[in-house]
Amino acid sequence: MIIAEQKPLKELLELTKEFKNILVVGCGACVSICFAGGEKETATLAASMRLAARADKRELKTTESMTLRQCEWEFIEPLAEDVEAADVVLSTACGVGVQAMAEKYPHKLIIPALNTTSMGMPVEQGVWLENCGGCGNCILGSTGGLCPIARCAKTMLNGPCGGSQNGKCEVSSEIDCVWDLIYKRLKGQGLLNLMIELAPPKDWTSARDGGQRKIIREDLIIPESRPFKDEK
Ligand code: SF4
Numbered sequence: 001m002i003i004a005e006q007k008p009l010k011e012l013l014e015l016t017k018e019f020k021n022i023l024v025v026g027c028g029a030c031v032s033i034c035f036a037g038g039e040k041e042t043a044t045l046a047a048s049m050r051l052a053a054r055a056d057k058r059e060l061k062t063t064e065s066m067t068l069r070q071c072e073w074e075f076i077e078p079l080a081e082d083v084e085a086a087d088v089v090l091s092t093a094c095g096v097g098v099q100a101m102a103e104k105y106p107h108k109l110i111i112p113a114l115n116t117t118s119m120g121m122p123v124e125q126g127v128w129l130e131n132c133g134g135c136g137n138c139i140l141g142s143t144g145g146l147c148p149i150a151r152c153a154k155t156m157l158n159g160p161c162g163g164s165q166n167g168k169c170e171v172s173s174e175i176d177c178v179w180d181l182i183y184k185r186l187k188g189q190g191l192l193n194l195m196i197e198l199a200p201p202k203d204w205t206s207a208r209d210g211g212q213r214k215i216i217r218e219d220l221i222i223p224e225s226r227p228f229k230d231e232k
C-alpha cells in the first residue's frame with residue numbers, strides 16, 4: 001500500500017487562503033488504511049478547516065466527497081459536478097490520486113492535503129513501515145524476502161556495511177540492520193549459500209532515474225479508451 005500522512009492544518013490553511021469554497025475529496029483505498037485520507041479523516045479535516053477559518057474571521061465553505069480510489073478515471077469522473085461547484089479542490093489522496101484529479105480537471109487547482117511518503121504496510125496498530133522502493137527489478141528472491149533497497153540506509157546489495165552493530169543499523173539503534181535480518185532469515189531457511197553468491201552491480205535502468213516509468217500491456221489496450229496517447 002501507499003503510505004501518507006496529513007499535512008499540518010496551518011499549511012493547508014495557507015495553501016487555500018485565497019479560496020472561499022473548498023471541495024475536500026477523500027480516497028477509500030491506501031490512505032484510508034493509514035488513517036490519513038479516508039472518509040473520517042476527510043470529514044475531520046473539513047471541520048477543522050472551517051473552525052480554524054471561523055476563528056480567523058475568514059469566510060469558508062467546505063463540501064466533502066469520497067472516491068473508492070482517486071487514482072483511476074472511472075472513480076473520479078462522477079466528481080465533475082462537485083469539482084465545478086468548488087473554487088478549489090483539496091485532495092486527501094496520495095500523490096497519484098492528486099495527479100489523477102489534476103489531469104482529469106486541468107482547469108481547477110488541486111491541492112494535496114497529504115504528504116505521500118512510501119510503499120509499505122501496517123506492521124502493528126498505528127505503525128507503518130516502508131518496505132519497497134519500487135526499483136522495477138525485484139531481488140527479494142535472493143534476500144529472504146527482505147528488501148535492502150527500501151530498508152538499508154545505504155542500499156547495500158552484498159551484505160552489511162561496516163557500521164552494522166549487534167543487529168542494528170549505524171543510522172540509528174532503533175533501526176534493524178536489514179542485512180542482519182537477511183542473514184538470520186536465510187540461515188533459518190538453510191539458504192545461506194544465497195548470501196555467498198556475489199550480486200553484480202544492480203542495473204538501475206528499471207528504477208526511476210530515467211524519469212517516469214510506464215508499463216504497456218498490448219493485449220489489454222483498447223486504443224480509443226486511452227487518455228494518454230503513446231508516442232511509440
Ligand atoms: S527489490 Fe525492488 S521491487 Fe523488490 S521490494 Fe525491493 S525495491 Fe521493491
Ligand code: SF4
Nearest residue numbers: 152160161169170177
Ligand atoms: S547498518 Fe545495515 S541497514 Fe544500516 S546502512 Fe549498514 S548495511 Fe544498511
